[in-house]
Amino acid sequence: MLLILAFMTFISTISCSESGGSEEITSGSNSGSNCPTKTCGDFATRAQAQAAYNSNKSCYKNLDADGDGIVCESLK
Known part of the structure; x- marks a missing residue:
């Protein structure tokens, strides 16, 4: 069970490593x-x-x- 959790965490980290751009990486909810x-x-x-x-x-x-695929609907 612990191995599965560690693997899922590793995969999640890899999927977000391609965030695109040169934005500063900050800590917080992520x-x-x-x-x-x-x-x-x-x-x-x-x-x-x-x-x-x-x-x-x-x-x-x-x-x-x-969750409708349209982001920041309050922005124009």
Whole structure:
């Protein structure tokens, strides 16, 4: 059981290592992974946020509050 948990953690870390761009990696809700901590407030437009989300949906899943694939719906 412990081996399975360790393997799943390892796979999760690998999947977020390709976050794209040269964004600063910060700790926070994604600590322990290579996913940048971003919120909708970090983007000027919804198009920018959507591009980041599309580049790595597992890392930027917090941008899609209702899970419909459209991120930061409050941005224009």
